[in-house]
Amino acid sequence: MVLQAAIINIIQSFNTPILDAFFIAITNLGSSVFYYLMIPVFYWSVNKKAGITLTASLLCSMYMNVTIKEIVAFERPIGYPGIRNLFVESAQGFSFPSGHAQGTSTFWAAIMKWYRSRRVYGLGITVVILVGLSRLYLGVHWPLDVLAGMILGFTISMVFMWGTKTARPIPLIPDALLSIIIPIIFVCLFPYRDNFVYMGMLSGSWLGYIFEEHFIGFEPENKGRLKAVIKYLIGIIGFLLIYVGSKSILPPYNAYHMLRYFIIGLWLTFGAPILFRWLDL
Numbered sequence: 001m002v003l004q005a006a007i008i009n010i011i012q013s014f015n016t017p018i019l020d021a022f023f024i025a026i027t028n029l030g031s032s033v034f035y036y037l038m039i040p041v042f043y044w045s046v047n048k049k050a051g052i053t054l055t056a057s058l059l060c061s062m063y064m065n066v067t068i069k070e071i072v073a074f075e076r077p078i079g080y081p082g083i084r085n086l087f088v089e090s091a092q093g094f095s096f097p098s099g100h101a102q103g104t105s106t107f108w109a110a111i112m113k114w115y116r117s118r119r120v121y122g123l124g125i126t127v128v129i130l131v132g133l134s135r136l137y138l139g140v141h142w143p144l145d146v147l148a149g150m151i152l153g154f155t156i157s158m159v160f161m162w163g164t165k166t167a168r169p170i171p172l173i174p175d176a177l178l179s180i181i182i183p184i185i186f187v188c189l190f191p192y193r194d195n196f197v198y199m200g201m202l203s204g205s206w207l208g209y210i211f212e213e214h215f216i217g218f219e220p221e222n223k224g225r226l227k228a229v230i231k232y233l234i235g236i237i238g239f240l241l242i243y244v245g246s247k248s249i250l251p252p253y254n255a256y257h258m259l260r261y262f263i264i265g266l267w268l269t270f271g272a273p274i275l276f277r278w279l280d281l
Contacts, residue, residue, distance in 0.1 A: 098148070104128050
């Protein structure tokens with residue numbers, strides 16, 4: 001811990017109010033809000049297969065992150081002598097591995113693998129490094145947390161990209177059953193609160209993707225910027241209505257959290273695409 005604390009001290013020795021604000025902004029690029037805003041862009045407007053791969057890989061990555069955190073139970077550097085702690089509301093739960101670093105690495109590794117361009121590589125690597133650095137600058141993670149998160153994120157993303165290319169088609173009924181059974185099994189194995197959220201959304205988005213592929217056949221099309229903006233706004237408004245409405249109706253128990261995010265995932269991959277087809281967006 002002494003060596004890791006020394007590394008954080010060196011990084012924090014350059015602190016200024018401007019850098020404080022900068023790294024708080026940067027660390028939000030690894031937040032769940034960022035992913036909730038970005039993944040629909042890919043699924044609804046860019047590439048449906050890329051969107052579902054991003055969704056599944058990110059949710060499974062976060063499931064693994066929460067599980068490892070709870071098992072290892074390393075404390076954060078918050079309150080450690082000589083370390084400044086900023087934006088601690090972004091630091092929930094245990095420390096190892098960093099969820100921000102892991103999520104960012106999972107997301108951008110998939111984007112880089114999908115597009116394979118120098119600009120995307122440059123952007124992705126820059127964001128991953130900056131988000132990881134932000135967790136150290138803000139004093140909410142140890143260096144090993146960030147390193148482990150990056151390695152896990154890249155690895156999980158590559159596994160999912162490989163699986164997407166090599167997986168064989170599964171008939172409708174078995175595929176639909178798997179989309180329900182597998183997330184439930186994962187939750188039963190490690191029933192931590194956030195895992196109900198991740199597996200609920202995985203189940204809903206997976207099942208919605210299956211039904212949409214078989215019965216709707218939605219494909220993202222370029223129908224002009226105005227229609228693209230309208231489509232995105234309608235989709236996000238629908239997401240917010242489900243998020244807020246289900247929160248006010250459903251009891252605050254884990255099983256209901258899972259149901260709530262199941263519905264959100266179903267909206268992402270099935271409900272919204274149906275509406276887009278009907279509105280010709």
